[in-house]
Amino acid sequence: MPEITDKPVTIADYKGDVHPDWCPGCGDFGVLSVLQRALAEMGIPANEVMIVSGIGCSSNLPGFINTYGLHTLHGRSLPIAQGFKLANHAMNVVACGGDGDGYGIGVGHFIHAMRRNIDMTYVVMNNSIYGLTTGQTSPTSGLNMKTKSTPFGNPEMPLNPIALALSAGCSFVARGFSGNPKQLVEIYKAAVKHKGFAYIDTFSPCVTFNKVNTAQFYRDNTYEIEGENHDKTSKAAALERALETDRIGTGIFYVQERSQYEEFEKEVLEKPLVQHELGLSKDLQHKLIEQFV
Amino acid sequence: MPEITDKPVTIADYKGDVHPDWCPGCGDFGVLSVLQRALAEMGIPANEVMIVSGIGCSSNLPGFINTYGLHTLHGRSLPIAQGFKLANHAMNVVACGGDGDGYGIGVGHFIHAMRRNIDMTYVVMNNSIYGLTTGQTSPTSGLNMKTKSTPFGNPEMPLNPIALALSAGCSFVARGFSGNPKQLVEIYKAAVKHKGFAYIDTFSPCVTFNKVNTAQFYRDNTYEIEGENHDKTSKAAALERALETDRIGTGIFYVQERSQYEEFEKEVLEKPLVQHELGLSKDLQHKLIEQFV
Amino acid sequence: MSEKKNVIVRIAGAAGDGIASTGELFGKTCSRMGLHVMAYNAYQSAIRGGHVWLQLNVGEEKTRCHGEQPDVALLLNKTSPEVHIPDMKSGGIVFYDISKIKEDLSVIRDDLQYYGLDFKELCDFPGVSPVMVNVLLAGALIQTVGLDTGVSLEFFKEKFTKKGDEIVEVNQKVFNAGVAWAKANTKSGLSLKGDGKKRMFMTGNDAIGMGLLAGGLKSYAAYPMSPATGILHYLSTQAKKAKIIVKQTEDELAAANFAIGAGHAGVRAATATSGGGYCLMVEAVGLAGMLEIPVVLINVQRGGPSTGLPTKQEQADIKLVMGGNGDFPRIVIAPKDVEDAFFQSARALNLAEKYQCPVIILSDLFLSEHYQTVDPFDFSKISIERGKFMKELPAGAARYKRYEVTEDGISPRLMPGAAGHMYCSGSDEHDENGELISDILAGLPRAIDVRMKMHPKRMRKEETMLKENDINLPEIVGPKDAKLTLLGWGSTFDYIEEACETLRADGLSVNHLHFTDLYPMDREKLVEVFNSCNEIVAVENNMSNQMSKLILAETGFELKRFINRFDGEPFTGEYIVNAVKEKELAHA
Amino acid sequence: MSEKKNVIVRIAGAAGDGIASTGELFGKTCSRMGLHVMAYNAYQSAIRGGHVWLQLNVGEEKTRCHGEQPDVALLLNKTSPEVHIPDMKSGGIVFYDISKIKEDLSVIRDDLQYYGLDFKELCDFPGVSPVMVNVLLAGALIQTVGLDTGVSLEFFKEKFTKKGDEIVEVNQKVFNAGVAWAKANTKSGLSLKGDGKKRMFMTGNDAIGMGLLAGGLKSYAAYPMSPATGILHYLSTQAKKAKIIVKQTEDELAAANFAIGAGHAGVRAATATSGGGYCLMVEAVGLAGMLEIPVVLINVQRGGPSTGLPTKQEQADIKLVMGGNGDFPRIVIAPKDVEDAFFQSARALNLAEKYQCPVIILSDLFLSEHYQTVDPFDFSKISIERGKFMKELPAGAARYKRYEVTEDGISPRLMPGAAGHMYCSGSDEHDENGELISDILAGLPRAIDVRMKMHPKRMRKEETMLKENDINLPEIVGPKDAKLTLLGWGSTFDYIEEACETLRADGLSVNHLHFTDLYPMDREKLVEVFNSCNEIVAVENNMSNQMSKLILAETGFELKRFINRFDGEPFTGEYIVNAVKEKELAHA
């Protein structure tokens, strides 16, 4: 019987050496532990995971989990993660970051990553505020919310990231809440399993700078959509729930089975690019030359 | 009786000195002439119009019309136009450009301008191709379409810009076709009149590089949504039409009456910023100092 | 210690322990008494849990430096003793919170006076919360240092008046407990007397913000980024009062271009960010150069490269702000201190309009975030000059040419909106009317001709700036004939001054050559200045001597000796003095 | 004219008139005969309607220049005569389309031979379309210049074989009509004989693309931007064959970061753009510097600033590629010609992996878009060296440290995925394991210590590059002891060479000092090189002498005399020769 090779994966494998420096009570602790649990429960060895983040409190996550990690530039986690994934598609790639990172400065990449549909997971830790820069308005801050950069109230309509993702052609759209780990862990597992781009908006309250969108607020205003027999194969149904204004659904809004990007490149990606021999065959060299003669 | 001051505005007022250098047959000619007609028919003096574009064939438009113009950077027409508008809200500001400019490199600004809802108009000349750079795939190029940058076919799902705009909270969402000037001119007029951010995706075929999305294609596949009693106050109805796959609606999809951005700044914008006296009153100087003492 | 004219105080604890509010209480008590304060804030890129401290150098005369060794420290958390006790001056006083710090501190060092305060015991009255321990310690501190505690009590009143009388009273009570305790238990002999002139206690970011307002700013767009965010925060609160638009945009690309749009419309516009965000503005800066649009861009430098050291000091973005594709005119200004930051910000807006080009202010974390006392600014020194800007043309004026070729390179600028003179400004090369030559003309003789007029026209502005003496030469402070000259730029002014004073007191012959205007450079005049110095040593808060290289590239004058600091900390006078001595740079 | 070894041909018309395809037919006829061709394409930023021309210099020996005055011209539209006839060599031959050009051309100039061809009359057979007039004229041209028309006929076969035999035949028939007409009507006396060695006829962009493939490129991401788009087009067509990923991204921010992600994964990755797009990559370049990720960035310069002259030539992005926030190591290479572009692109990938840093290739519109003949590349000269890259660690290896401090500044690099050695790379300052020091440690003694190790470690790579002779010194071509040295960089190599040859033929004593590696610079060795020259004149395709300033900043050596061109055109040998003579730079 195999012993060493089949050592079961445990949460302990995912525990990092560095203690998270988030404020006590920050929602990001919950996201981190749910992510660790999800990956462990799926039996994915920690070395086969690459977590790519931008910049923000939430983007510090890769430093606190024992996988490979890349902590990059504000707003740029997605292009880096996509470049990485296509270069080594044997790895499980998870991008993560904040609402400012993903919906503010990074929203262009957000839209295009979704229509591109590379097989990866994207977790946005949405606290409706800019945490790391000490509390400015974010794209999901409420209308009229007072923040350090909007002392007279936020004049902009908040984004509806779920609706946006659905419109952008995302093949897996979900929302969770770090204060509901039971549901969240199942969402994360389904997301990692999904073939294609899986996106999860995750409420992760900032206890220090956002006194509106608190854990209590989410406990009071969210409901689990699976409890209402939500049809996750229907984009119309998903949009309808996304546009609800009196309550906030959590769960898997939409799943579409469509070709992940890698299938368009199947000849090239028959094995991971990192495993290709470098350099050209004599024959190919010849062909390249011939084309110009 | 007033004579000179009430001189009626005519299309001739909008004719520029520079002859457009678009390829003969390019859809952009139609957009230009409809825009000229709409502005003239609304009686807006040409000097009260500022047209801001990015870079692309379509973005050359401001050079060909006798208004104020700014021909800027690829993808950046919207932030520049918004900065301009809030600085001089007495002007009518129209931003314009291509699908690459607006939905590719510029899509982040597109999303945020919509939720911000500054009172201006945005015309995207959508030809589903990168024209000026001689024919690469654009965010609205069809799946599997062969272009110079995708000789094996485009592997990415095209964007649905109407759905995106609706999800981003745009308060006026429309689509037209340069080959249907009768409808287009009405749309443009309504857009310019609309208080808030008005967006019109305008099919404007590239005769040189896009052999799929031709004028004939649009003649064959579009229909006018107002002909079907479309309820333009309903976002759900608008989304439903936006997501149609068997035919393409043109017309005004959605209009929402909501505060334009300027209303949040009404004290500041009681008159255009450009008309403010510069420099601080003694009293204000004193207040500024006091705060730190 | 009773004759000392200054006291160095350090307040340390975890992020979230109230360091900033304690500092404000202490600082404002000083500034209102007419004392001088210079403070430095050491923090990290974590909202809580990092170790944070604030050092304040308080003096009866202008303090140039936050100083090295504290006389008094106030320690609020467990990490504090090991970090700060070694730094203290011998005989110094340490106040600490015994609920957090339980060990015997004299084990670390036995030449200090330690006073542990027990909050629970001393503040056992209703309405009190444990987070107020900093107020208790502040009371002890302020009493011990010999400040006027009445000024502090007054401060609570103002600060908390909106929160209600109870809050005011509880704070005052806790504070008084600290005062009483100190009266009973400590003896410092310290006493600081202010001149009674109330001073402002503010940061460089505040001063930049206020300077922009004074200079007629009307539109400000920014995306948050440390250490530039303070400007956004300040201006946001002033927006309604000053009738300006302040817009937090979706990113820095939008911020810079938003400001450019406003500048083109005819209002004064600015944006601010730090290095990483400035990278995203580089394309827009070139656009402003090409379209000849006035705009002020503020880069508050921090430790790099990349995300680097977001809460630490470096002066290493000169190469960045000198970049861009192709050649275009620009001005780069690095203010030397908080007061200068105010005046330079107003001046930058004038220069931007006069030269219709981007003006870049290079601040840095130290200058922008340190608090210090400054005399109230003299607004009358600022006059708003709009250069060749016109809101209208006289009736019957000839067809307006936006990019008219002129001798000084500056074209008359007509505000968009005027009837009959519509023009289009294009980022492609264009002729005097703004018509593009790239589209169908490029390469044809006429287009070559246009290019050969327009490109030099734009670049000629840099010559005009120099000719019209709009670019200040570096200032020489100290004896003209000194044997050693310390050359610095931007925020290091006070530190270098402090070092010079110390070195001169030690009998060395030194002076100080300081750049605030970095670019363009007047080669001839600068070489003359350099040649008038004996031996020059460049002092740069970076590793690669970016300013020295710029000087060399622009003037041919080579600096050969350097004092660098790039560990994330700002210089101090002492650091520079030691470097001069260690490197035997000066042979007295 | 019969003894001439080269012929200059110009083909002119509107965008859309088939200039490029005529050029290809002509060029390939030459290259397959074993002749040498150097071509320059003049076009504008409009898809149709602009005036476009292609000039080809064909010679029996290597041609270094597209030349100034054409011997033969082929004019396809109305604008052509006024633009091109004045440029012709006296006695030259002009073919034109009489359906478009109706006036009497001898009015413009009477020392040329004019031949108007009437397409309708000459090609009155079925299947023919009026757009084929260029094929008719090409037939006349090729016959007149004395080329082997059989080679052209063969070319049609290949080119149109997919479109069917009829298309091939019609083209051949039209072509033959032109040949026949020329035989009957013209007398040029021209005749060019090739050496029979088939050469490639390609652009610099093609060569860069092929060089990247030869160097082991696996991931290419880009956003279209002239004049860099050709690389994207070339690589797209090769993607399946070469098993690489080619991704057109949503913008340049994404392109650079996509490449960085791929580089970090462990494959060779590149991106290309022009100046405006490079502005958007500046932040990412710094990220690669900080995370020590190999990546190749190609900036194909065009006329600036801003959108500038998108279809015109300039070399003015040195300051741009030297920018970024803070200091980080990098390499900048500017290939000197099409062949060099091939080898440098492969080399750049090696250097990027060896030094784990960004490597920037500075090409320009001229180099990247001009067609020329080149001998088939010798792929065996390229070897792929991956430096300290490891796919795995031996079992039982000590805990891996991604950013181990080493003497040469380069840390062993482990491919992500290996079991048991997980690490996180962060763009904040970090320790050897990658752990950030900015979050809760910055300012504490341990963090200062880490910073003072890591920052110099990274910067040390630049010293290592020089020490290991990985940066090539500029090449000296011509007599070592010449009185005058022309200094150039990048794509101007052949022009300067041509100028040197001409000047030497005129009895002047000149040589040529050419930089392909621009940064880092080895000060000592360079100064030695400069000092070995007598008088140096810098030749730069920009206004502000960006390279000369970089040389001054990095080596202290000042260039004082300059030949600049910034009208949008590339240099020509003649232009440089004239400048040398006019400025009396050389006193023979």
Ligand SMILES: Cc1ncc(C[n+]2csc(CCOP(=O)(O)OP(=O)(O)O)c2C)c(N)n1
């Ligand atoms: C280009 C750039 N701009 C700005 C910043 C400054 N910055 C760091 S984090 C952040 C936003 C943080 O908000 P979010 O992404 O929501 O993350 P959170 O801290 O709330 O988890 C900003 C603006 C930066 N690092 N880089």
Ligand SMILES: Cc1ncc(C[n+]2csc(CCOP(=O)(O)OP(=O)(O)O)c2C)c(N)n1
């Ligand atoms: C930053 C930057 N990247 C790339 C380019 C090159 N470029 C010019 S226009 C264009 C796209 C044109 O497509 P689109 O916006 O759809 O306009 P169209 O020409 O089709 O009207 C591109 C990529 C540029 N000018 N600037």
Ligand code: SF4
């Ligand atoms: S500031 Fe907010 S988001 Fe950041 S760590 Fe603290 S609670 Fe979390």
Ligand code: SF4
């Ligand atoms: S290339 Fe296409 S978009 Fe551009 S001008 Fe021609 S037809 Fe119009």
Ligand SMILES: [Mg+2]
């Ligand atoms: Mg957030």
Ligand SMILES: [Mg+2]
């Ligand atoms: Mg387009």
